Amino acid sequence: MQTDMFPDLAFAATAERSDRNPAAWRQPLLRWLDGIEAGWAVPLLLLCFVAVWTGYLTIAYSGAGLHPDVLETWAFGRQLAWGYAKHPPLMGWVARAWTTMFPLSDWSFHLMAMTNAALALWFVDLVSRRFVTGDKRVIVLLLLMLTPTYQFHAQRFNANSVQLATWPLATYCFLRAFETRTMPWSIAAGTAAALAVLGKYYSIFLVMSFALAAIAHPQRRAYFTSASPWISAAAGLGALFMHLDWLVASGGAPIQHALAHAASDLATSARDSLFFVLGLLAAMALPAVTWIMVVGARIRRLPAEMAALNGGLRLLSSIAIGTVSLPVVNALIMGTDLPSLWALQGLFMFVVIIVCGTSHRIARFHTVNVAVLTAGIAVAAATVAAPLHALYRNNHGYEEGRTYYRQTAEEATRQWRELTGRPLAYIGGTESLALATAFYSADHPHYGLPAAADQPAADPSRETTEERGWVSLCFRDQPDCIGRAERAAARAGHFIRREFLVHSRLLGNVGCERAVVAYIVTR
Known part of the structure; x- marks a missing residue:
């Protein structure tokens, strides 16, 4: 045996x-x-x-x-x-x-x-x-x-x-x-x-x-x-x-x-x-x-x-x-x-x-x-697995919002340029969206808000940052981020609040959507 x-x-x-x-x-x-x-x-x-x-x-x-x-x-x-x-x-x-x-x-x-x-x-x-x-x-x-x-x-x-x-x-x-x-x-x-x-x-x-x-x-x-x-x-x-x-x-x-x-x-x-x-x-x-x-x-x-x-x-x-x-x-x-x-x-x-x-x-x-x-x-x-994964995520998205990064960066940059006529220099808000905008925006803004905001300042001084303005981005389903962004924008003295929808796209096929809130400080 x-x-x-x-x-x-x-x-x-x-x-x-x-x-x-x-x-x-x-x-x-x-x-x-x-x-x-x-x-x-x-x-x-x-x-x-x-x-x-x-x-x-x-x-x-x-x-x-x-x-x-x-x-x-x-x-x-x-x-x-x-x-x-x-x-x-x-x-x-x-x-x-x-x-x-x-x-x-x-x-x-x-x-x-x-x-x-x-x-x-x-x-x-x-x-x-x-x-x-x-x-x-x-x-x-x-x-x-x-x-x-x-x-x-x-x-x-x-x-x-x-x-x-x-x-x-x-x-x-x-x-x-x-x-x-x-x-x-x-x-x-x-x-x-x-x-x-x-x-x-x-x-x-x-x-x-x-x-x-x-x-x-x-x-x-x-x-x-x-x-x-x-x-x-x-x-x-x-x-x-x-x-x-x-x-x-x-x-x-x-x-x-x-x-x-x-x-x-x-x-x-x-x-x-x-x-x-x-x-x-x-x-x-x-x-x-x-x-x-x-x-x-x-x-x-x-x-x-x-x-x-x-x-x-x-x-x-x-x-x-x-x-x-x-x-x-x-x-x-x-x-x-x-x-x-x-x-x-x-x-x-x-x-x-x-x-x-x-x-x-x-x-x-x-x-x-x-x-x-x-x-x-x-x-x-x-x-096999890679195309299926891409298709699934286009329809269901990611918790951190990766399917919307490029679209959000492009829309935020477009709205900033429409209001100011100059390149976007600084970006803040929820970390994932801010970092994504810094990367995918044609302006490649620096990540960070003024020292007055509820997160650490970026390289430049607060005065220089406020003079040039900034944008803070949050998903609409992130109330904590929206609260911080609104307080920081209010301290700046003048801001514009915008909201827009972004859609995931894969080879021209539209998938899931999510709303983004933007606080735009123009000076």
Whole structure:
């Protein structure tokens, strides 16, 4: 009687026959896999990934504007600084650099998001190369492409998704520094860790995991008695110096924003921590099932293989555990929010550990099958799911109003120019509409109202802003926004209230509608 906990799903005999005499349709994929160590297979995979998923985003959101987080990132990057009101500066820097090379359009920002995801996967491959060669390198990338992390999470280019690339880069540099203890890699480790922190302060958990993993490693004495960790620390602090100076001068504005997520009681934090872990497990569900299908009954070897990890993988496993456990401990102590999406950028470590820690060879039959599965999902998403998503959203809209962004920006700009005859300079109101108008209006006004309004002022002084005038936009079903806008307009002394309807449109087809209220201060 078969008593194995896991039936043999590896189809070993079929795999062996296929590898000896592969079907004709498998031949191109086999030639592609032959190019892994030659250096062209992984770049080709990533180029295809960017092309297909950029196409998906362009089609799926063809009747809608960019996500408010993306618009906020662009707004931050309009003024280069060492920090911004909500976040450290890396996301704004990237958006600013991108828009110096590419046009200000939706497809451009979709391409930026997917390029960032592909760069993240490239850095993951650098980590994998430390431990394996050939097909297993590609399997790591394919399994990660089966998570929602590098497509759907990545498309909202913000302080969370910018970490997709910084975390594997910092991890790779730290592994090399720990292994070699040379000055170049030590400097690179510190600088890359600082870059991750400049992306989001959540990356402090990654840096702490580096330190704790090094302390727990059998070679800790050799590492800590060398100059490497101290060079890394000095390089990291040096790279952060200007931001720390800005942070002090600004009164710690991003820290104050982060502390707004620290007001939960122990029961709420415990519940959030549970859902945090469950969310990460859910994100890994499809890759986990796929991996079990590949290895079959050999999954029983997993505990023994994890216990026999080499020094580098053991170090990586300690880092991976730290990036999950430290946020949970912090949430329970500090009462902070803990959405699982904050940690998605660290899941690559678990995939690398399990695939690279597997001692047996993976048949080409399985590698090709995983590649076909991954490609099939991507192509189906771009050709079937994306048009259906666009059609559905054109008829039902988004809560934040993305289907009306462009129309609202155009109408608000038209009415302003009709009243004043000059470009619109400043825009306020509900954050999503204001940011969207700043992006989609031909005038590209600055986001922010005068200091007299109930939100922070923009770059210029109150006097200059009031002299040039401004527009504040709210959806009619947002009474709080309308109240703030009306009070700010009343303080300005002279304003005009306008109301207009906007309709979603997809390829000329009119969908849902929503009313917008505009307060126009003309002087």
